[in-house]
Amino acid sequence: MKMRTLALLAGVAILLTGCQREERDTRPDPVKGAGDQAVPVTSLAPGGERPVDTDAKAARFADNAFHMSEGKRLFDWFNCSGCHSRGGGGMGPALMDDKWIYGSSIENIHATIRDGRPNGMPAFGGRVPDDQIWELAAYVRSLAGKSSKAAAPGRNDDLMPHPSENRLPDATTLGRSP
Amino acid sequence: MTMPAKNYASTRFSELDEINEENVKDLRVAFTFSTGVNKGHEAAPLVVENTMYIVTPYPNILYALDLTKPGAPLKWAFRPNPEPTSQGVACCDVVNRGAAFSDGRIFFNTLDGHTIAVDAETGAAVWNNKVGNINIGETITMAPLVVKDKVLVGNSGGELGVRGWVKALDAKDGHVVWTAFSTGPDKDVLIGSEFKPFYDSDKGEDLGVSTWPPNAWQIGGGNMWGWISYDPDLDLIYHGTGNPGPWNPDLRPGDNKWTAGIFARDPDTGAAHWFYQWTPHDMHDYDGINEQILLDMDWKGKPRKVLVRPERNGYIYILDRTTGEVLSAEPFGAVNSSKGVDLKNGRLIVNEEKAPRTGKLVRNICPTASGVKDWEPSAFSPRTGLLYIPHANLCMDEQGVDVNYIAGTPYVGMEVRMIPGPGGHRGEFTAWDIANERPAWKIKENFPVWSGALATAGDVVFYGTMEGWFKAVSARTGDLLWQFKTSSGIIGQPVAYRGPDGHEYIAILSGVGGWAGAVVSGDLDPRDRTAALGFAGVMADLKDVTAPGGTLYVFKLP
Numbered sequence: 001m002k003m004r005t006l007a008l009l010a011g012v013a014i015l016l017t018g019c020q021r022e023e024r025d026t027r028p029d030p031v032k033g034a035g036d037q038a039v040p041v042t043s044l045a046p047g048g049e050r051p052v053d054t055d056a057k058a059a060r061f062a063d064n065a066f067h068m069s070e071g072k073r074l075f076d077w078f079n080c081s082g083c084h085s086r087g088g089g090g091m092g093p094a095l096m097d098d099k100w101i102y103g104s105s106i107e108n109i110h111a112t113i114r115d116g117r118p119n120g121m122p123a124f125g126g127r128v129p130d131d132q133i134w135e136l137a138a139y140v141r142s143l144a145g146k147s148s149k150a151a152a153p154g155r156n157d158d159l160m161p162h163p164s165e166n167r168l169p170d171a172t173t174l175g176r177s178p
Numbered sequence: 179m180t181m182p183a184k185n186y187a188s189t190r191f192s193e194l195d196e197i198n199e200e201n202v203k204d205l206r207v208a209f210t211f212s213t214g215v216n217k218g219h220e221a222a223p224l225v226v227e228n229t230m231y232i233v234t235p236y237p238n239i240l241y242a243l244d245l246t247k248p249g250a251p252l253k254w255a256f257r258p259n260p261e262p263t264s265q266g267v268a269c270c271d272v273v274n275r276g277a278a279f280s281d282g283r284i285f286f287n288t289l290d291g292h293t294i295a296v297d298a299e300t301g302a303a304v305w306n307n308k309v310g311n312i313n314i315g316e317t318i319t320m321a322p323l324v325v326k327d328k329v330l331v332g333n334s335g336g337e338l339g340v341r342g343w344v345k346a347l348d349a350k351d352g353h354v355v356w357t358a359f360s361t362g363p364d365k366d367v368l369i370g371s372e373f374k375p376f377y378d379s380d381k382g383e384d385l386g387v388s389t390w391p392p393n394a395w396q397i398g399g400g401n402m403w404g405w406i407s408y409d410p411d412l413d414l415i416y417h418g419t420g421n422p423g424p425w426n427p428d429l430r431p432g433d434n435k436w437t438a439g440i441f442a443r444d445p446d447t448g449a450a451h452w453f454y455q456w457t458p459h460d461m462h463d464y465d466g467i468n469e470q471i472l473l474d475m476d477w478k479g480k481p482r483k484v485l486v487r488p489e490r491n492g493y494i495y496i497l498d499r500t501t502g503e504v505l506s507a508e509p510f511g512a513v514n515s516s517k518g519v520d521l522k523n524g525r526l527i528v529n530e531e532k533a534p535r536t537g538k539l540v541r542n543i544c545p546t547a548s549g550v551k552d553w554e555p556s557a558f559s560p561r562t563g564l565l566y567i568p569h570a571n572l573c574m575d576e577q578g579v580d581v582n583y584i585a586g587t588p589y590v591g592m593e594v595r596m597i598p599g600p601g602g603h604r605g606e607f608t609a610w611d612i613a614n615e616r617p618a619w620k621i622k623e624n625f626p627v628w629s630g631a632l633a634t635a636g637d638v639v640f641y642g643t644m645e646g647w648f649k650a651v652s653a654r655t656g657d658l659l660w661q662f663k664t665s666s667g668i669i670g671q672p673v674a675y676r677g678p679d680g681h682e683y684i685a686i687l688s689g690v691g692g693w694a695g696a697v698v699s700g701d702l703d704p705r706d707r708t709a710a711l712g713f714a715g716v717m718a719d720l721k722d723v724t725a726p727g728g729t730l731y732v733f734k735l736p
Contacts, residue, residue, distance in 0.1 A: 076579070076581075077582060078582075078584065078587075079581070079582065079584050079587035079588050079589075082337075082581075082587055082588025082589070082590055083266070083587070083588055085702075085706050085708045085709040085710070085711075085714070086706045086708050086709070087703065087706050087709075088702050088703040088704060088705060088706025088707075088708065088709025088710070088714050088715075089700060089701075089702040089703060089706075089709050089710070089714075090696065090700070090702065090709050090710040090711055090714070091266065091267070091268065091269060091270075091337075091588065092266065093700070093701070093702075094701065094702050094703035094706070094709065096703050096705065096706060097701075097703045099701070118262050118263065119262050119263070119265050119266065120262070120263055120264070120265040120266020120267070121266060122266065122586060122587065158537065158539065158577055158579075158593070159539050159575070159577045159593045159595070159708070161593070161595060161706050161707045161708040161709075161715075162705050162706045162707065
């Protein structure tokens with residue numbers, strides 16, 4: 001009996017140490033309005049292609065399960081869902097398809113939320129802490145199936161408007177507009 | 179044709195009878211005109227002195243076409259260049275429901291909240307007054323109505339916590355003469371000594387404050403984005419008020435006066451004369467802004483001045499328009515969110531089983547948030563005594579959620595997904611026998627009928643479908659007499675006019691969109707069934723049958 005408990009404990013210990021734990025940034029930077037990096041919204045550049053700048057923060061937030069689940073919560077809190085619904089769009093464009101007016105990279109989406117866009121997207125910079133904008137941007141990518149299935153949010157507890165984010169197909173594979 | 183509703187009584191009945199039940203099958207295209215805009219075209223063309231005027235959805239271009247020349251060439255175009263950002267605060271596509279003509283001027287509204295007067299002959303702006311503020315979510319989509327020397331305008335924004343109002347602008351220079359809010363203290367609502375509502379529930383001081391949680395009336399909706407009628411004899415205007423905000427009713431206990439109701443007002447001062455609330459403490463976004471048809475008719479053996487209202491909550495109301503008394507309220511489509519109207523106290527009998535609550539999913543609520551009938555105006559023929567009502571047959575699942583008020587963003591608090599109503603067809607065109615309080619006939623349509631109706635003295639009734647068919651049916655039987663497939667889905671308002679050659683013409687704008695067609699005009703993804711406030715999923719197949727694009731079609735006999 002004792003041996004079995006010990007073996008079980010040892011097994012659990014091995015399992016725990018064997019897992020790579022995702023780092024949880026539970027106290028994100030409360031500072032508003034940071035992230036002033038300019039992000040081009042087009043890949044066309046005079047004089048030929050330019051190397052794409054990546055933001056140092058991008059890697060911290062993209063494909064991070066905790067940040068994406070926080071982004072999902074904030075998507076409601078800041079009324080993103082009021083215009084974009086659960087990704088299908090409404091007053092604003094759909095986010096779960098493969099049409100990205102202002103770019104699909106997490107940097108592009110972050111800039112879109114921060115600076116707004118001229119045809120109706122409000123500028124949330126200065127109103128929403130920068131880290132939370134990154135969390136929103138990471139979540140938006142999951143709606144289009146552009147993030148790791150292992151990290152994207154799972155099913156809702158309430159009304160399910162579409163399959164959960166970790167089961168949504170990568171929009172680029174849909175082949176045609178839905 | 180100086181107003182979309184044809185006349186102040188809003189009958190949309192044309193006296194022209196050249197096109198009739200026999201010869202309508204020969205109708206053919208006289209001319210067409212591309213508006214160059216790919217959003218929902220809800221406007222009615224106006225025809226004044228051999229010129230046709232059409233106003234497009236955002237960017238709200240006003241075109242004047244010369245009807246005296248072959249092909250009706252463009253006479254001039256007026257481009258108001260509304261702020262592009264206004265598109266981001268328009269709840270349900272960037273529509274415009276038309277212009278109005280009076281005394282040599284065309285009056286119309288822009289999405290970014292301007293009312294503009296344009297010289298009808300030259301196309302030059304006479305005045306331009308900004309009456310709405312897009313930064314609090316205010317837009318204007320309705321067609322103004324000119325009564326005497328005043329231009330009546332109302333705001334949109336019931337999904338963004340915008341406080342509703344109607345303003346009267348001086349037709350000469352555009353300055354605001356009076357503003358009547360739909361919520362708040364009596365002095366803001368223009369309730370004074372002349373206010374004599376019929377029912378006790380509307381009597382009392384500052385009900386626009388006391389029927390709300392503290393200060394909720396300031397972001398409580400009641401927007402006036404629909405239709406206004408006018409009775410010159412009684413000298414009263416009639417206008418509805420939109421849904422209370424947010425949609426989630428748990429966040430605003432109380433009757434939420436004066437939302438989802440109807441006011442009779444003095445056009446000169448705005449002073450309220452009576453009010454009736456279709457849907458007290460509305461729980462389902464049942465905006466009360468549909469058209470009201472003013473008729474003088476025998477009601478149960480007595481001559482009465484009545485107001486007929488096919489209402490979003492599913493009932494056709496007959497009101498005495500001198501007092502606001504409800505004479506009749508019968509359902510004209512599938513309704514389970516309420517169990518009728520108590521004619522003793524005028525109150526809607528709510529079905530609590532279909533009440534959405536925060537965190538509670540309620541299934542199969544009929545009608546939907548868009549109602550048995552939305553904005554699309556009906557037509558009345560005095561020759562048949564029938565009201566021709568374009569409408570939907572839809573139900574929905576709803577779940578209330580918490581929502582934060584952030585000015586200039588949506589304030590709804592409701593998850594919605596719509597489903598087809600009983601029978602599976604999503605639209606109906608109903609001819610309603612007003613005197614006998616029952617349908618005379620019904621036509622089933624696959625998609626919601628989102629276009630207006632037109633009745634003519636030739637006993638032909640016209641309407642369009644969201645697939646793009648423009649149809650003529652018999653006013654007496656509903657039999658299909660003629661149809662023509664236009665380039666896009668139809669959500670516009672058909673009109674009849676006499677051309678410079680003395681012949682009758684029928685005009686309609688084609689161009690799908692609006693709330694029901696947003697899945698196409700906004701290129702939404704219907705895999706999310708809650709997209710477009712719940713409308714996208716049930717309209718997913720609209721993408722397979724039509725594409726956006728605005729075109730004017732005008733028809734005549736050979």
